[in-house]
Amino acid sequence: MxxxxxxxxxxxxxRQVPDPELRNERDVILRVRRSATCGxxxxxxxxxxxxxxxxxxxxxxxLGEVVELGPAVRRHxxxxxxxxxxxxxxxxxxxxxxxRQSCCDNGxxxxxxxxxxxxxxxxxxxFGRPRAAGGFAGGHAEYVRVPYADIGAFRVPDEVGDDRALxxxxxxxxxxxxAELGAVRPGDVVAIxxxxxxxxLTARAATLRGAAQVIIVDRHEERxxxxxxxxxxxxxxxxxxxxxxxxxxxxxxxxxxxxxxxVDTPPSPRSVADRFGVRSADRPDALREAVHTCRKDGVVVxxxxxxxxxxxxxxxxxxDKRLTLRGARRPDLREVPxxxxxxxRDELRTEHLATHRLPLEHGxxxxxxxxxxxxxxxxxxxxx
Ligand SMILES: NC(=O)c1ccc[n+]([C@@H]2O[C@H](COP(=O)([O-])OP(=O)(O)OC[C@H]3O[C@@H](n4cnc5c(N)ncnc54)[C@H](O)[C@@H]3O)[C@@H](O)[C@H]2O)c1
Ligand SMILES: [Zn+2]
Numbered sequence: 398m399x400x401x402x403x404x405x406x407x408x409x410x411x412r413q414v415p416d417p418e419l420r421n422e423r424d425v426i427l428r429v430r431r432s433a434t435c436g437x438x439x440x441x442x443x444x445x446x447x448x449x450x451x452x453x454x455x456x457x458x459x460l461g462e463v464v465e466l467g468p469a470v471r472r473h474x475x476x477x478x479x480x481x482x483x484x485x486x487x488x489x490x491x492x493x494x495x496x497r498q499s500c501c502d503n504g505x506x507x508x509x510x511x512x513x514x515x516x517x518x519x520x521x522x523x524f525g526r527p528r529a530a531g532g533f534a535g536g537h538a539e540y541v542r543v544p545y546a547d548i549g550a551f552r553v554p555d556e557v558g559d560d561r562a563l564x565x566x567x568x569x570x571x572x573x574x575x576a577e578l579g580a581v582r583p584g585d586v587v588a589i590x591x592x593x594x595x596x597x598l599t600a601r602a603a604t605l606r607g608a609a610q611v612i613i614v615d616r617h618e619e620r621x622x623x624x625x626x627x628x629x630x631x632x633x634x635x636x637x638x639x640x641x642x643x644x645x646x647x648x649x650x651x652x653x654x655x656x657x658x659x660v661d662t663p664p665s666p667r668s669v670a671d672r673f674g675v676r677s678a679d680r681p682d683a684l685r686e687a688v689h690t691c692r693k694d695g696v697v698v699x700x701x702x703x704x705x706x707x708x709x710x711x712x713x714x715x716x717d718k719r720l721t722l723r724g725a726r727r728p729d730l731r732e733v734p735x736x737x738x739x740x741x742r743d744e745l746r747t748e749h750l751a752t753h754r755l756p757l758e759h760g761x762x763x764x765x766x767x768x769x770x771x772x773x774x775x776x777x778x779x780x781x
Contacts, residue, residue: 399781400454400538401760407443409761414452417534417542422469425546427461427481431563432536433751434767434777435483436593436661436701441527442764448527456525456779457483458566459536460559463550472547478559479550480737481543482730483567485522485531488548496731498548499574505531523727537760539781551733554741560754560778561740564594564747568776569736570728571700572598572659576606578723579655579696583607586648588690589630590683591659592620594750594776595700599657600628601745608655612647614640614683619773627749641690652692658683660702681707688714688722699724751778 400414417426435457441449460480463473473479485505486498493501504521507528522544525535534541543550553562572595581587587603589596592615600611613630615621621632633643645652660683681703688711691697697720703710715722739745752775755763763777 398539399757400534401456401757401779402452402454403441403449404451409442409455409764411758411760412452414454414534414538417540419465419467420542421544422467423545423547424467425463425470425473425543425550426465427459427479427541427543427550428464429459429461429536429538429541429781430478431461431559432456432459432538432757432779433563433568434764435567436595438525438764439768440662440704442768446527446529448529450527453527453532454525454534454538456535456537456541457523458563458568459524459541460553460563460566461536461541464540467546470546473550473552478553480553480562480565480733481524481536481541482549482551482570482728482733483523484549484727484730485524485533485544486548486730487545493548496729498730499725499727505529507532520726537757537779539757549730551737554737557737557740558748560748560751561746562737563778564598564750565733565736565740567728568594568750569598569745569747570730570732571595571725572600573602573732573736574725574728575599575657575659575698575700576602576655578725579603579657579698581606581608581655584609585654586610586612587655587657588612588614588644588653588687589657589659590614590687591661591702592617592624592632593659593661596657596659597624597628597630597750597775598747599659599700600624600630603655604629605739605744610647612644612653617770620770620775623749623775627746640686644690648692652690652695654692655696655698656687656691657698657700658687658702659700662702662704681710685709685711688720691718691720693718694720696721696723750776753777755779757781
């Protein structure tokens with residue numbers, strides 16, 4: 398089959414790779430209908446993960462049709478149109494039973510690979526990621542193998558189109574999780590750094606949970622406008638304003654109740670990744686701003702923007718202001734049916750995020766547009 402592969406640093410190509418096969422009785426094989434780029438792919442493209450190898454198939458967010466079923470699959474039939482959660486989770490471990498599938502103990506096929514630089518065994522697996530996330534081939538391909546399919550694949554209601562349902566795989570659950578970790582309550586002021594798809598869907602989730610005011614910070618005019626139009630967020634361009642001052646002014650002098658950091662991860666020296674298998678951000682600007690601006694006793698949620706190690710982090714401010722600091726690398730699965738329901742009821746619309754639709758063969762160009770934020774690209778969506 399044809400698939401979009403990582404080849405080398407800053408080099409992607411559509412190549413011929415072996416067709417996926419059922420390997421486990423709980424697997425299904427999917428014929429992919431759509432797949433999307435994600436901000437979390439960008440560090441991978443630059444080759445900053447030592448566990449990425451040539452011909453790894455990328456693609457965390459995808460949707461397709463079931464074409465083959467393992468004998469133990471109960472919830473799916475051949476021909477079902479399903480969206481597949483980006484996180485790979487077993488459904489049976491202690492974390493999965495609590496609904497915290499993103500912490501699954503069994504989702505990765507190589508859990509020890511995350512240990513050297515991170516001091517932990519890896520969490521749930523993830524499609525289109527290197528070995529530390531299980532090494533599962535991603536959805537930028539004609540076909541994909543979905544392990545634990547009864548747990549991670551969800552039937553899409555007929556009234557929800559592909560370009561909407563696609564984002565129930567990752568961006569929408571990530572945004573929902575951010576609002577949930579922030580414990581956003583009716584009347585809250587919520588500030589979000591980063592107006593990519595994840596930041597925008599965090600804004601929408603905050604509004605749906607009753608936030609009185611949602612402010613979104615970025616420098617890309619089109620993204621800010623989109624967040625304003627589709628998520629009722631107040632745009633704030635960080636090139637034109639002093640963000641802490643502006644946010645305090647807009648929140649009665651106190652600062653936002655909840656601050657979410659959904660920015661991309663700044664580049665780190667390749668040498669650090671090579672030598673220690675870890676990444677380091679020495680300029681966690683957005684994270685620092687969030688900690689400095691959040692009101693006392695507020696919550697700061699980190700979805701992205703500071704991978705591995707971070708220097709110059711204002712830990713003292715976390716203590717002084719009795720902040721709660723929460724993080725998540727990827728979303729749980731339990732909210733996907735609820736999000737699909739909201740999509741079916743038209744409460745959650747996401748198709749505008751698919752700014753560029755391209756055939757899979759144009760995958761490398763799609764990623765270049767996405768990486769450079771060229772032509773207003775928020776997500777490039779590929780059709781095999
Ligand atoms: N935790 C999860 O569940 C989860 C899931 C998916 C993605 N992510 C992470 O969320 C982040 C956002 O994902 P995305 O796909 O929307 O990314 P994206 O790359 O499309 O967008 C990131 C945005 O952040 C903006 N930005 C960068 N620095 C900023 C700053 N200092 N202040 C304000 N804005 C700034 C950029 O201009 C860009 O618009 C990524 O780091 C990604 O890895 C987390
Ligand atoms: Zn599990």
